[in-house]
Amino acid sequence: MRIGLLGTGPWARMAHAPALSAHDGLEFAGVWGRRTDAAKELADLHGTRAYDDVDALLFDVDAVAVALPPDVQADLAVRAARAGCHLLLDKPLAATVEEGRAVAAAVEAAEVASVVFFTARFQAETAAWIAQQADTEGWFTGRAQWLGSVFTSDSPFADSPWRREKGALWDVGPHALSVLLPVFGDVRRVAAAARGPRDTVHVVLDHAGGASSTLTLSLTAPPAAAGAAVELWGEAGVTLLPESSEDVVTALSRAADALLGAARTGRPHACDARFGLRVTEILAAAEGLLDGNQR
Known part of the structure; x- marks a missing residue:
């Protein structure tokens, strides 16, 4: 090709x-x-x-x-x-x-x-974990935390205009959704959204499978606090997204x-364009709530 x-x-x-x-x-x-x-x-x-x-x-x-x-x-x-x-x-x-x-x-x-x-979705360890959790029933709730330090470090993306305009919701929010949606099912409703320090946002999702999830997203975290974590709770117990060793x-x-x-x-x-569209729709719904909460 x-x-x-x-x-x-x-x-x-x-x-x-x-x-x-x-x-x-x-x-x-x-x-x-x-x-x-x-x-x-x-x-x-x-x-x-x-x-x-x-x-x-x-x-x-x-x-x-x-x-x-x-x-x-x-x-x-x-x-x-x-x-x-x-x-x-x-x-x-x-x-x-x-x-x-x-x-x-x-x-x-x-x-x-x-x-x-x-x-x-394309790293071996994390993809395998996502597939395993998607096949496991009885999930109750979960949290995804994606804390970047793009604008508080010497990141090569610090000068990115679209990241400055759209913030963490649109940059790292897709990563969080790409993990949660296969496990919990589609989002029925963005239940709440609120702003935190700088570009940090908090989002609460109601999923079609009956579970709920929370997202904490930032591109302005202190470098020492940067990192990503996903944790799920359900009938099978508690499980954490593994760290990937792949570049x-x-x-x-x-x-x-x-x-x-x-x-x-x-x-x-x-992860085709249809899935990318669904992620975009959820991000836009959360953004709408954030904008409404500012007024």
Whole structure:
């Protein structure tokens, strides 16, 4: 499969480009970016071609991986799907529900495969744990805590405009939802949402399976307090999401495997654009409550 990369930022450099160039089942065919000099630099680093015209890249490849802000990703994902390209997308799928619906509709209409990269769903240890808990009945409640220090450290993402605008809810909220939804079922209702220090938010979810969950999300935690944890309580007892020893390149390579499988078989992956849309809808509902609570 010939695959192109859309994006040249830190995430493209540290994750996407290394994963695509090293993958045995992919031909890393080119890079396009909003800055042509950055696209050339990244393409040269991985021995591939830089494109000035995104549509020319879409014409030349079978698939694209996207490492761009969610609003930019959504528009280009629609264009790529209409060009017949399979999609390896990042979270969140889009910045609004309307944009997310457009991506999901374009994927369905074009009959292309899609995978949204939720890191925990593609790391071996965490994916196995999620699958095991999804097969376990009797969950009562759970909590997900994703505390980042993007804006309180020397993170390469500290200058990200969309993260500053959308905050932790939209950046790390998708990670939490990607773990909880397969276990507890879809969200029937966002029961409550409140703001904490800086960009920290707290969200309470009512799940279709009868369980409830709480999310605590931040990109402004003190570096010493940063980390992610998921804990579940139920008839089986208490269990914690294990820490993964795999790096992000390995996880992204596994997501590429999933895209190849979905393209070959025609069977949608569990983390496809439809799932990405559902996550976007839940985030938007929580954001609506947060905005309402400010008035």
